[in-house]
Amino acid sequence: MSDSADTGFPHRHLLGIEGMLPPAISFLLDLADTYVEQNRAVDKKKSSLRGRTQVNLFFEPSTRTSTSFELAGKRLGADVLNMAVARSSVSKGETLIDTAMTLNAMHPDVLVVRHQDSGAVHLLSQKVGCAVINAGDGSHEHPTQALLDALTIRRRRGRLDGQVVAICGDILHSRVARSNIHLLNTMGACVRVIGPPTLMPRNIEELGVEVHHDMRKGLAGVDIVMMLRLQMERMQGAYVPSLREYFHFYGLDQEKLSLAKPDALIMHPGPMNRGVEIDSTVADDINRSVIREQVEMGVAVRMACLDALTRHLPNVGAPL
Ligand code: ASP
Numbered sequence: 001m002s003d004s005a006d007t008g009f010p011h012r013h014l015l016g017i018e019g020m021l022p023p024a025i026s027f028l029l030d031l032a033d034t035y036v037e038q039n040r041a042v043d044k045k046k047s048s049l050r051g052r053t054q055v056n057l058f059f060e061p062s063t064r065t066s067t068s069f070e071l072a073g074k075r076l077g078a079d080v081l082n083m084a085v086a087r088s089s090v091s092k093g094e095t096l097i098d099t100a101m102t103l104n105a106m107h108p109d110v111l112v113v114r115h116q117d118s119g120a121v122h123l124l125s126q127k128v129g130c131a132v133i134n135a136g137d138g139s140h141e142h143p144t145q146a147l148l149d150a151l152t153i154r155r156r157r158g159r160l161d162g163q164v165v166a167i168c169g170d171i172l173h174s175r176v177a178r179s180n181i182h183l184l185n186t187m188g189a190c191v192r193v194i195g196p197p198t199l200m201p202r203n204i205e206e207l208g209v210e211v212h213h214d215m216r217k218g219l220a221g222v223d224i225v226m227m228l229r230l231q232m233e234r235m236q237g238a239y240v241p242s243l244r245e246y247f248h249f250y251g252l253d254q255e256k257l258s259l260a261k262p263d264a265l266i267m268h269p270g271p272m273n274r275g276v277e278i279d280s281t282v283a284d285d286i287n288r289s290v291i292r293e294q295v296e297m298g299v300a301v302r303m304a305c306l307d308a309l310t311r312h313l314p315n316v317g318a319p320l
Contacts, residue, residue, distance in 0.1 A: 009308035013125045013132040016141035017182040025150070025187060028304045032151050035300035039075070049078035052109040052310055057083045057099070058135065059115045064270050064295060065135050065144070069112045072302035078110075096120055097127055104128040109310055113137075118175075131309040139173045139234060145269050146179035148301040150187065152294050153224060156265060161188030165224040166260070168194040168215065169250060169277050172201050172239075173231035176269045180226065181207050194218035195250065198239045199230075215250055219259045226267040227252050227278050243276050253279040257288075265290050 008027045011020070038044060054073040058066050066082065073080040083103075094102075096115065103111065110131045113121045118138030125132035136142040154160055165184055171177045171193045184191050185208045193204060194212040205211050212218030219225060230239075230246065240246040252266070266282055266289040274280050283289055 009311070012309070012312075013134075014143055014305050014309060015122050015125060015132065015134045017143045017146050017179045017186070018141065020182075020186065022186055025147070025183060028147055028301070028308060029151050029154060031307060032147070032297070032300040032304035033155070035075075035303040036151075036155075036297065039296070039299055039303075044075050045077065046075065047077040048307055049073065049076035049109075049310055052078045052313075053081065053107065054078045054110045054112065054306065055081045055083060055103055055108045056112045056135075057085065057103070057114070059085045059096075059113075059120075060136065062114055062135070064298060065114065065142075068295070068298040069133075069135060069302050069306075071299050072306055073110075075299070076303055076306055078306070081108075096124060100124045100127050104130065109313055110306060131313070133305055133309065136175055139175050139178070139231070141179045141182075142175040142269075143179050144298070144301055144305055145176050146183040147305070148294055148297040149176075149180055149226065149267060149269070150183055151297045151301055152267065152290050153265070155297070156290060156293075157223070160184065163189045163224060164192070164222045165189050165226060166192045166194055166212075166218055166222040167209075167226045167228065168218070168252065169228035170199045170230045170239075171195045171204065171228070172199045173234040174228050177228060178207075181209055185209075192218050192222065196240065196246075215252075215256050216259055219256055222260045222264055224265050224267060225252060225257065225260055226269075227272075228269070229271060229273055229277060247276055247279075251275070251277055251279060252282050254281060257282055264288065267291065267294060269294065 009024055056066055056069050070080050108130050112133045112135050114135040115121055115137050118140035121134040121137040134141055134143055167177050181191050192210040192212055194215055197213055268291050272278055
């Protein structure tokens, strides 16, 4: 918490959803709603981040999240720098903290960081003088993904409370699942997690979710079906017997989907592995799938986060 309470968003950084209170979440979602309209207009550019420098520091590959943060910063008028980590000093052996301190010396206002290790972004936020946004750390949290998912659901359904959401697949390695569980529970939704025992974190029920290993039982009557990718890059050894068998038991197809509510929405954070966790007929179902809408909401949500975190910084509103 900081002196920025008067801005409506009482946090200096956005490191995770855990611990965020409903008013802060609603504040970001309401602000993002206004940016959805702006992004659909011909003139998409604002100047609220004029003079600000945003550095995107991605230690893990990303398509959607990095382009979305870049676009978000540019639409708000910031100078945006994308650090290609593979070509940077990191590949020459510089540590995360050295890189952060080097960047810090250049006076950025916001650092957007993705890192393969859970907790790395939090550590970095303690070493720099600017605002830090977690763009995904290991299997820990991916707060802007949960916010964009919430915005998508809220715009479609008008509310989050009371919605029954099934998060399905590789829960163990998923930062998306963790952030969504925190957000949806905080906002009064009811969360079920569905997946094989090998991909279910121990004691996950302590986070306030209903645990299912049978897709058919878990999907019964849900409002939202959120599918997750198998995070092969975080697996050492075999967690599933074969991809074919995984699809048979846990892949979303029309037959399994028919157990959810007739108007249940289908979500996926991307990238999708068609035929592994989701069948193409379901992913491309124009009446049920909101996967593209999630991408659109992503830009608006990231604009809201950048805006909220920079409002309290010195010099905002000062005459030029
Ligand atoms: N894009 C999401 C993430 O970065 C989900 C995924 O990669 O499967 O966590």
